[in-house]
Structure formats: C-alpha cells, structure tokens
Amino acid sequence: MLGKQFNPEVRSRAGDAVLKKSVLILSLLIVLGGSSLGAQTSLKPFLGRWDISVNTPKEELPSWIEISEENGQPRVVMVGLTDHATPLARVQMKDGEIEFVSPKWEEGYNQDMVFRGTMAGGQIVGKATGSSGVSWPWVGRRAPGLKRKGTPIWGTPITLFNGKDFTGWRFSDPSRAGTWKVEDGTLVSHGHGAEIISTAKFEDFKLHVEFNCGPKSNSGVYLRGRYEVQIETDSAQEPPSHHTGGVYGFLEPKPELPRMPGEWRTFDITLLGRTVTVVEDGQTIIDHQEIPGITGGALDSHEELPGPIYFQGGEEGRVAFRNVVITPQDDIEIMAYHGILECFGRAGRHFTSVTITNGAGSPRTGLYEDYTTLLPWAAAMPTPPRLTTWRAILPGFSRGENFNAYTQAIKPGPYCSYRSVGGIFSAFDPHIFASTTAHARRG
Secondary structure: OOOOOOOHHHHHHHHHHHHHHHHHHHHHHHHHHHHHHHHHHHHHHHOEEEEEEEEOOOOEEEEEEEEEEEOOEEEEEEEOOOOOOEEOOOEEEEOOEEEEEEOOOOOOOOOOEEEEEEEEOOEEEEEEEEOOOOEEEEEEEEOOOOOOOOOOOEOOOEEOOOOOOOOOEEEOOHHHHHHEEEEOOEEEEOOOOOOEEEOOOEOOEEEEEEEEEOOOOEEEEEEOOOEEEEEEOOOOOOOHHHOOOOEOOOEOOOOOOOOOOOOEEEEEEEEEOOEEEEEEOOEEEEEEEEOOOOOOOOOOOOOOOOEOOEEOOOOOOOEEEEEEEEEEEOOEEEEEEEEEOOOOOOOOOOEEEEEEEEOOOOEEOOEEEEEEEOOHHHHOOOOOOEEEEEEEEEOOOOOOOEEEEEEEEOOOOOOOOOOOOEEEEEOOEOEEEOOEEEEEEEO
16 A cells, blocks of 8 residues: 655645644633733732722712622622622623622612722722712722620620610601500501611620511511611511521521511520621521621611611511610720829810720720829829829720720820820730829729
8 A cells, every 4th residue: 555645845834834823822821811810910909898888968878798709700799778688790890990780779779870999098999870870989998807706794784675665766767757656565666667776886795675577577676787687477488598587688597487477576686796696486596607798778887886776667567576685795994094293283184085996906986084083192292193084985895805095185284294195905904004004894
C-alpha cells in the first residue's frame, strides 16, 4: 500500500492556523479572567451586610442589604421599608460603583428605585433614583456584629403596659391611633391603624408578652423597633419565617405550633446583641439564632443603638396583648472623679461631654449626669480642691469588659485648669489614672 505523500508547506500552514487559534483562545481567557478578577477586586470592599438610611426631605427611611459574590458577579439581598429579605434581579458593578434596583412595591417603594453607590470612608454612599425622577441620597453603614461575651446579669422586671391606659407608649401616627383600645385590662388593636411604640428603649433583654390573635388577623412584636417576631392566623400559605414565632423573612419557628385563633398564647423572647431565642407557650421554637438584619417595618436601621418595643397595628384583624413585662440586662454604673487641684475653692466646671467606647472602639450611649462634690479628705484642706464628677449609666456592659472614657470641660476660669480624662478601665475594678480614679459598679 502506498502512503500519502508528506507536504511540508501544507503542514506549516496548518500549524500556523492552530497556533493562531490557540493564541486567540489564550488571549480571550486572559481577558475574561482578568475581567473577572477585576470585578472581584472592585466588589470586595462592598461584600457583607449593610444598614441603609435613605434620606428624604421628610424623614430617614431604613433598609438593609447583604452583598455577596457568585461566579464573579454581585448578588444583593434587600430588606426595604415593609417587606422581607428578597434577592434582587437587577444588580451590576461597573467602574467601582454598585447598582441595584428595588422593584416597585416589592420592598415598600411606590416606584422602581435604582440605588447607585460607591465606597467612601468605609461606607457606601450614593443616590436612590425613582422612575418618576425623584432622587434621594443614601448611605450604607457596615452592620455591627453585636457579639456579646459572658453570661448576662438581669435587672429588675419592668411592666410596660399598666392595663389601664397608654402611659409609657406612643403612636407612629397619632391620627390613626383610634384603632387601639384598652379593653378589660388588655391592649387591643382592631387593625389598619398605627403602630404602638414604647417610649422606653432597651438594648439586651428578656421579654414576656401574652397575645390573642383573632381569626384572619396579623400583627408582630418588634424588638428594639427593628426585628419582628410574627403573630398571625392568616399566613399559612406564606413561607415558614412569616408564621407565628418566626423572625419575619429570616428565621422560621421549629417546631411550628398550631394556630389557635382567639386563644391566649405566650412569647418569652431573649435578645442578646443580634442573637434571639423565642419560646412560644413554653416550647423553644428559635434557639440562639442570629438575626442577620432589620426586618420590614423597622423604625430605623441603627442596629448599634437601643430601641423600643413596638406592636404592629397596621395589619388585618384584631390582636390583643397583656402582661407585657421586660427584664433588661442589668446596667453598669460607671463613676469617675477628676481632681482639679488648681481651683482654689472655686466650684469645678461641669464636663460638657462624656464619650464611652468599648474595647473595640464602638460608641456606647448612656445617661449622663454632671455634678460637683468634695471628697472627704479634701474638705479639711485650707484651700480644698474641687472635684468635678461625671456619672454615666451605660446599658449592655458585661462584667470585666473594658471601656474607654473621655471627657471635655468648658470655661476654665483664671484660677482653674482642666485636663481631659482618658483611660482604659475595666468594669467593677478600681483604677488609678494620673489624678483620676475610676470605678464601675452595678447600679
């Protein structure tokens, strides 16, 4: 048999074609790979959970997003004004700017809202533009971890509803408050009205509440005014996290107890940071689970701050509440004394501000009271030094937790000089810092 004749010129032409094709494919892979890598690099600062504030001319509107990456592309889950956590269909990243669209009505907006934002100083800042042309500035703050250490020490139980009137409560819209009544010692919503909100605010707590949800009715208990524990007898066809005892849109009750319209039920809810435990009628249905972010209907998106308890009154049907008792985590009372030795008998000036941060530098808010006093040992001196004292009651500190204290004085007189107090102290342990003694005790 005769073989085919070898032609070097043909082989050379074929080889060149294969080589050119390989180079083209390799170039495309490099471009695509580089593009994907570039997208991932530009997306990286945006990844995570963000508390959103949309600033309209009338008010600040809360929202929440979680940004993730899938196959090199951005993904956004959003909680808007009224609804649950929803993956958004339209998301893109271009030239360091993220863009996502909240469809009309889906997250509480009455028109399509296009959010565009860039990174600035560790925040996402940008504009939210509606299909009507309205444009509002918005800012995304990285959601705090709200991690808690140690075992909480509980304070004194507080009865939030006195069974007689609305003392200690306010309404989200006073013009729609008429749907709430006090009937036979119970707090009753007849539906489609205002939300009722406690005037007191809390950080970590245990909450006991008894509720009676009528047929085809709906309400909810909002923790810190941001996280809804659902109450309903009308949502059987909705996802499990929308059922009674669920944290709306995030956590489902397990096991789910039967609906019992018109009968009294109980919740015992413990909230520590963003970790929640829900006990319904004595049975644990959510056990030490993390709430990722605010739920629809939240009063604000400032998760780092204490907030009120509120009962939802804008939904369908009749829902009643009674025996509403909250037990906050016991507060730490921090007291510090700053010696002002140059005052020569003149009264020390009050401090204008006291800023407390925890060991990680996160601000902690509290109630501050300034006053002037004399230490016993100084009273016998010919020209006794005056001491300005600041007192701060700070919720949420754990035993042994470190904190920083800074103060600033005003109007130093000709015979007085002032120094700012600064230091790292540990709760319950006395420390000497220069001329400052600081200690903390439980109030």
